[in-house]
Amino acid sequence: MKKTIVIYYSNNGSNRFLAHKIADRLQCDIEEIRPRLNIHLFLLFGLSLGNRSMKSDLVNYERIILCGPIWMGRFISPLKDFVIRYKEKIKELVFVTCCASSFKMKDEKFGHAHVFKKVQEIAENCVHCEAMPITLVVPEDKREDAQVVMNTRLNEANFNGEILQIFDGFIKKMSA
Numbered sequence: 001m002k003k004t005i006v007i008y009y010s011n012n013g014s015n016r017f018l019a020h021k022i023a024d025r026l027q028c029d030i031e032e033i034r035p036r037l038n039i040h041l042f043l044l045f046g047l048s049l050g051n052r053s054m055k056s057d058l059v060n061y062e063r064i065i066l067c068g069p070i071w072m073g074r075f076i077s078p079l080k081d082f083v084i085r086y087k088e089k090i091k092e093l094v095f096v097t098c099c100a101s102s103f104k105m106k107d108e109k110f111g112h113a114h115v116f117k118k119v120q121e122i123a124e125n126c127v128h129c130e131a132m133p134i135t136l137v138v139p140e141d142k143r144e145d146a147q148v149v150m151n152t153r154l155n156e157a158n159f160n161g162e163i164l165q166i167f168d169g170f171i172k173k174m175s176a
């Protein structure tokens with residue numbers, strides 16, 4: 001397996017949970033992105049003062065798995081600032097998101113497909129993007145209920161079924 005580190009940003013915990021799951025399964029290093037101004041409302045509108053420096057020396061890794069949410073159909077500033085700042089050191093990038101847009105909605109205005117395109121524009125060495133929509137852990141009859149979807153967080157109790165299958169497939173890909 002390529003020497004890997006998981007780098008993540010999370011506001012409400014789902015991507016933190018996912019990032020730790022990935023690092024546990026791959027038995028690799030992990031570090032959190034710490035925005036200098038970690039105020040959700042500011043970050044939501046792209047108002048960023050950049051991130052604090054990473055403690056890990058990224059040049060030591062063959063692959064970086066970047067994990068974080070999608071807001072308003074955008075590649076959010078903590079993640080974008082990370083990629084731009086460390087571009088020269090990133091040998092290979094993989095982007096993973098626990099987002100709200102389902103596979104069915106991926107090409108809509110707030111769908112994850114637009115963000116994947118953006119990541120690949122910014123980081124030419126982005127070799128793979130993977131979505132693990134939170135909707136997969138919401139009961140089927142509630143998946144259209146935006147309130148329920150937005151209030152759901154990934155956790156040990158709900159990390160099973162379809163999302164776990166996608167996760168296992170992703171781990172297999174990353175282990176090859």
Ligand SMILES: Cc1cc2nc3c(=O)[nH]c(=O)nc-3n(C[C@H](O)[C@H](O)[C@H](O)COP(=O)(O)O)c2cc1C
Pocket residue numbers: 009010011012013014015016044068069070071072073074098099100101102110111112134150153
């Ligand atoms: C203000 C806001 C805007 C969001 N916009 C989108 C979006 O455009 N597309 C999407 O797929 N998910 C969207 N989401 C859902 C988040 O990506 C999802 O809840 C994610 O799991 C949150 O990650 P976190 O718990 O690690 O912070 C949005 C969430 C918030 C709070």
